[in-house]
Amino acid sequence: MKIRSAAVFSLVLFLSLLIASPAAFSAEKEIKIGVLYPLSGALATIGRDLQRAAEVTADIINNKAPGVDIPMAQWGGIPNLGGAKIKLIFKDHRGEPDRGADLAKSLILDDKVVGLMGAYNSAVTKTVSAVAERYGIPMINDSSTSPDLTERGFKWFWRTTPHDNYFNRDLFELLKGLTEGKVKGVKAVPKKNLQNLAYACENTEWGSSVAKSIEGYAKEYGFTITKGLLYNANAPDLTSEAKALVAAKPDAMLFAAYLSDSLLMIRTLKGMKAQTKFFWGQDAGFEMADFAKTLGADINGVLTRTVFIDKITKVKKVAGQVNAIYKAKYGDDLTGATARSVVGVQAWAYVLNKAASTDPKAIQKACNEINIPADELVMPWAGVKFDAKGQNVLGRGLIGQYQKTTDGKVSLEIVYPFDLATANFIYPFPGWK
Amino acid sequence: MLIADALLQGILMGLLFALVSLGLTVIFGVMDIVNFAHGEFLMLGMYSVYWANFFFHIDPLIALPVSAVVGVLLGLASYYWFIKYLLRGPAIAQLFGTFGLMLFLQYFAMFLFSADYRMIDKGILVGKSLSVGPFIFDWTKLAAGILSLVAFAVVYYFLHKTKTGKALQATSLNKEAASYMGIRTDRMNAIAWAIGGGTVGMAGGMLVNFYYAYPMVGILFVMIAFACVALGGFGSIKGVFFAGLLIGILEMIFPVFGHLIGSDFLGPHFKFTIVYLAYFIIVVVRPQGLFGWKN
Secondary structure: OHHHHHHHHHHHHHHHHHHHOHHHHOOOOEEEEEEEEOOOHHHHHHHHHHHHHHHHHHHHHHHOOOOOOOHHHHOOOEHHHOOEEEEEEEEEOOOOHHHHHHHHHHHHHOOOOOEEEEOOOHHHHHHHHHHHHHHOOOEEEOOOOOHHHHHOOOOOEEEOOOOHHHHHHHHHHHHHHHHHOOOOOOOOOOHHHHOEEEEEEEOOHHHHHHHHHHHHHHHHHOOEEEEEEEEOOOOOOOHHHHHHHHHOOOOEEEEEOOHHHHHHHHHHHHHOOOOOOEEEEOOHHHHOHHHHHHHHHHHOOOEEEEOOOOOHHHHOHHHHHHHHHHHHHHOOOOOHHHHHHHHHHHHHHHHHHHHOOOOHHHHHHHHHHOOEEHHHOOOOOOEEOEOOOOEEOOOOOEEEEEEEOOOOOEEEEEEEOHHHOOOOOOOOOOOOO | OHHHHHHHHHHHHHHHHHHHHHHHHHHHHHHOOOOOOHHHHHHHHHHHHHHHHHHHOOOOOOOHHHHHHHHHHHHHHHHHHHHHHHOOOOHHHHHHHHHHHHHHHHHHHHHHHOOOOEOOOOOOOOOOEEEEOOEEEEHHHHHHHHHHHHHHHHHHHHHHHOHHHHHHHHHHHOHHHHHHOOOOHHHHHHHHHHHHHHHHHHHHHHHOOOOOEOOOHHHHHHHHHHHHHHHHOOOOHHHHHHHHHHHHHHHHHHHHHHHHOOOOOOOHHHHHHHHHHHHHHHHHHOOOOOOOOOO
16 A cells, blocks of 8 residues: 555656656757858868857757856856757868758658757858758858858848948957057058059959948048959969069058968968068958968068957957867967857857747747847857847957967957057058068 | 969969879879869879978978879779779760769868868968069969979870870770780879879879869869860860969959059959859860860
């Protein structure tokens, strides 16, 4: 009798537990997010770094990270989804738009992902997001900066990073700042000394849209473009491109280059002893860890627009904490590209938590309403909040300058925005040794 | 002035392209095999000098023989352990076989060395330039040009003046007749692969002085090498030399021409369009290539 009642009692207890807290039994549930990055081919290095940063962030959310002062680091899964873990499924699009679209389709139909993230190359993001739009699957884009991407009226596409128009405007603000004496450590430069600009941009979606934007802002801010050219980033030789730039004798040289072509371009320009006063790269290649590692002191004075500089960890606590985890694991500091990958996964976690569901409609609503406060981001942004087009309106860019340190290496110092500057600006560009 | 400068730079680049293509045309000439893995031999030549410099601090210029040896060994290993077996199958097997070898070497390199870009930052010639009047030359490119001239002279001498070279030519003209004459064609094939591997390995060793090494670098240069070989005439040493020069010059002159007439349309982004257009025209007008004799 005693045994029987005990058995009945435990059965009832078990059943009531089952009914009362479904979450307890679905705790091991996984939420699949498809992530598309270029993991092989010419962009394999950056793809690998992006993947690492995304994995580190998912790990912080899924398995808690006591030393990180962001609420999600104490979640151990998505709280409103019964502690479900985020599972990132990585796919390699090799920088090929058609391949990206095929992979997106297979992620949606075969892997049944809840949403998509990626794809770094703007051209690939364009096709991938078109697939997501067709199937009504939400996509959060972490690191593609072609402005056109959020001008297409898509209902299932959101972008956390500021886009190139923000960054190009920053460049012209810096140029203007130089002529007005606002830059730390430099007296006002007469505008005629900085009047003539020349640019060389790689000729895919991203580079050509940067070129277009530079042309536009140059007109608006009253500068002259003496030479503008587009080139193939996978060229075995950039001598003729570099010659054309040098022949234009510009006061400032502006670039939009991926890693391989940025290395080749700088080496080629150095070989020609190219002279200019102001040397700026629009992110991508210019701000990667390998850029500084490979070129070393040759890039003393080179500027790069970026969204993250490891110096930011001095002023932003959480950036330092996440960076420490990443660096302990992989040996490199976070960069503008990888830190945006962190924010991409973070945005997904917040959105899923807010939606409290994996239903696409609920996620769509959550995306449109999300508001991540500034102090929970590793980025120096005012937060994450999307406008009607899906663009985060609270992002802002940085411009960093590589400066030679006493031990012969280079470090990236913040020179713009002026209020965040961490070092005196080196002007004019010191040239090559 | 600009044109003269572009011409000189084009010749230097062209000599390098020709050196990269030399091995490809030798192998094709002797065996009628297109070695798709040619670019990967170049890549491994680059890595061999890079690592010799990285681990043993040998100057990249002095480490050049390392890349030649690596190239020769790679050529011989590919031939004896792989290509020899492919010869038993149909021609398509050889095509896919070397294509497979290309993929294998690419991903094996990625597995061993990771996808990182690697560049040599110190060396006798690295980053140094020579000013002659108004012209500025990269020392590394000058050295690559000189190496290319030497390599062509040696290979040309070997093929035309030595007994083995003549046997090699006989094999390429008519394999069966050559073997009836007592030429060991198997050995000739191996020699062709050794020359092919050695020259392209050296080209890689030179290239790493001014170009970054990464597992997929081969494809960039091998595309041009294919154009050189087809343009010059499959299997022709003289042909590949002049085709290389032609491509190098076209690639440099064209953007300068565009600059002079003030046209952005003729900018550098179309430079390889012109190169391949020239290739297309020659292939249509003269299918055997500039100096070709094989059908």
